[in-house]
Amino acid sequence: MSAVWAVTRAAVRRRKLQTFVIGLVIMLSSTTLVFALGILAAANTPFDDAFAKAKGAHVTAAFDSTKVSDAQLRGTASAPGVTGTAGPFPTAILPQMDATDGMGGFNEGALVAGRADPGGPVDRLSMVAGRWAHSPDELVLNGGSNDTMMIGKRLKPATPGVPMLTVVGVASSATKTAGGWVLPEEIPALHGQGLQMLYRFADAGSDARLRQELNRVTAGLQPGALTGGESYLIAKRDFQAGFDQILPFVTIFGMLGAVISVMIIVNVVSGAVVSGVRHIGVMKAIGFTPRQVTSVYVAMIGVPAAAGCLLGLVAGNLLATTLVKRVKQDFSLPSSGGISVPLNLLALVGVVGAVGLTAFLPARRAGGLSAVRAISPVATSRGGRGRGMQRRLARTALPSPVSLGLSLPFARPGRTALTLAAIGLGALAATFGLGLHSSVAKISSSNGRSGVMAFMPPPGAASRGPDITPGDAQTQALLRSIPGTAKVTANDFHTVHIAGVSTPMDIDVYRGTYPTIAAALGTGRWYRGAGEIVISEGLLRTQHYKLGETVRLQYGQHSTDVRIVGTLFNPSDHRLVADWSTAARVIPDLSPKAYVLTLRPGTDTAAYVHAAAKATAGTTVDVEFSGGGGDKIVFDSLFFTFTLILCLSAALGVLNTVVLNTRERARDIGILKSIGMTPRQVVAMVLTSMGALGVVGGVIGVPLGVLIHHEVLTYTGSLIEAGMPHRFIAVYGLGLLAALLVSGPLIGVLGALLPSTWAARLKTATALRSE
Amino acid sequence: MVDEEHVVRLENVRKEYADAAALAGVSLSIRAGEAVAVMGPSGSGKSTLLNLVAGLDRPTEGSVTVLGERLEALGEGALARYRRRRIGMVFQFFNLLDDLPVLENVALSAQLVGTSKRQARTRAMELLDELGIADRARTYPGALSGGERQRVGVARALMNRPALLLADEPTGALDTKNGEQVMDLLLDLNQIGQTLLLVTHDRRLADRCATRVIELVDGRIADEMVLS
8 A cells, every 4th residue: 555655745745736626626625515504504504403402392381360370370381291391481462562762662562571581401591691580671683793782772652551671681582482581570470371382392293293282281280271372493493584585696606616526526527547558557557456456546636635625614504504595594593503513514515426427437437547658659649639620720811820729629628528518507697696686686686675774763763862853745845955865755554444354454565666665666657647566576476466456455444455556576475565645544544654765867875875964954854774785785795605616626627627638748849949940829719728718618508508597596586485586587688698798708818817828838949859 | 376486377368448458368487586577569468467466456367377367356455465565566667755854764564564663674774785875774765866766666666575566657757867776686586586577668788688479469469489
């Protein structure tokens, strides 16, 4: 084995470029794989991690305190199958609570539970900020880092007889067992009549099983004592739903990465075999067995591959951890985390297995090569492949470096095919990635209330010192006076009902429309006046409505018939959008809660918001930029990373091919230089060969990228049950397509640039001596 | 059965490539201590004969027995082991491993038979010293002259003290001076009992080093001459 190792070590040391390319390609592949696997696994693991760490409740059960005692509920803890309990905690339903400064609060119906501390055997709460309640009038909100601004605010109830509460902290529960927590002694003051028990069961595999377990445990209680029970699987599904929209993208990128990597590895390894034929022959002639030769070639690939794989694992974990951390923050999950060991092992085995298998086949070919053929200078001639094409191209009017460059790819059809495929996939990845970027930008900008908004304080909210609240007309005039304002659209939102549908509907009411909401139209058309309504795609599907159908809107005692004229690209099953004139028929107390501000093209958003703050000083009007772009940034960084990795891998494949070609054709290059070819012409010849391949790769890869983009977005639309409007898919304009077509030759030329200069610098005398 | 007197025995050996016969029924024996030179024009089958004796190729018909082993009956692994232990080969174009320095190139053969790295290097250094190129031990083959490379090739061939040394045009790529040095080297080796099988175009090499010259024409032995 020492002889095998000696030869391997020398080969790795002396072929630095090949070793570097292999290591880098494997590193990029491993990064892609771990990143993709990390994201895929993140659909489960962050929730599972957080749930396990917090000893989350499998079932959050609600009881009527008039029908069951604390002692009876404590008794359920010893029932068979129960592995842990917390509670009973007294609960209350809060009335509407508004912050005294008019910013934030609770809608009516939020559940608060009385807990003495955030710990306990089940549902351990993770403090995000602030502290736990020390006195009865203190409240800890359930939320994430975005809710910490609520700390210190006083919440005033809309109903008399309920005490004011001060927010002292923000905590998060893995399954969101309550909207907030107070000390248990505060619950009677909040008119609480409920009790909450949190259970963990030995068998918690499905909703049905959990229902059975809960019924069994509470079977001995008075009928009606159990008023509800929520499975942790609902929270888990909510979390996973957020990932559904990125899964197809990640899967496609992961697959592309794997395919490109395998092709480049095949190219690199088989290239190493071809260029090492004489080396193999010598080894066999002095007594290396076929198995030893195979071992040398597998090890030559294995050493840099192992190093690349380890580095890739680190990089992939860093990328995945960063992304998953952001997602966790978005979902207000308790902190957990760390790196998934099984995931890394899976990636390691996957990459090493793929490399091993990919390397083994050409290495075995090396082991089986005839030593006589390998060491005979005559027998290693490659025959006349490519010479026919060279002859034909030589007869054309093309300059010699160009015609010679164009004929080069024909000399090694197998290697050319692999290089072409790598470039094509690189162009495909660039097309797909840029398309996704455009689609997400369009989807994001059409996401309802985003952009610059002016918010009004809720009616009846306590006034902020001397600030005045202007009326509707005054506010509009004030907002129009801000430089850069193109349009001011009044907005109000309420909860209404559709006759025959039990789910309450969130209705967004606009005075007219504005460009970004108009862009969110899925099917049909936008409303043109009174009596017309646009509903979310999810609502259309779940209620089996059809465009043109008339439904009855109800608000308290008022109702009106409206016709569905279009759908909104939105998976929600309870969202409506209507014109002011339509809503006014059914909602008598319609009054603008906000104004959507459409800015003139070219207006700087930050400067505008700054100017607006000055213009509205002394009033209760708040102008804010609610970007809604968090997802977009996450998506964009994801697409950008994948696209860059894949294009870089493709360029490395080209670099490797040019290095191999140059090494093989050193003598030809020497002859060309000896008869007068300048170094610049050598560079031109090599760049032409790869540029030509790049053109073909682009012509193949770009349409495929457009096609895959179309299919993936359509599939994503069906996955999130919101459909996918055509204009979100049709993002490739002629300019973009033309730019993308350049990506193929660009990958080819960039990959070939460095080795082409090495070829140009080749010493003629040395090259002519090479056999 | 081991024939102790004959190191090499070829019986009616035919070797065909596509539809052409490189060897057309050659029978030949070489005794221990002999230095046999095989001569002939290009395409006469000289290199094919050498490759068959080296176990790098297999006969289409007939048998090749070296030191009692019938080579055509051996598998690839066994042939590799045969090459390591029984023979040493010297090539016209040296066939050194460009990735390894001279010392490692020479020591590698011994390492293949299980000799420890330290012992292999010591022996390699001795050989390089004997051949007058010890000062080039750390140099890579690409930086050596043709004569130096061939001496490295001879050192490598001798590493495992082979019973049979095969040389394929050992002076073919060398200038006169370096060619002379290699001839002297082979002559010295034969004089201390090393069995040699040389393939060459070079009449001077044959006259100087060989005890017997075999002339091949069109894959057949056309003439055989014993030299004093």
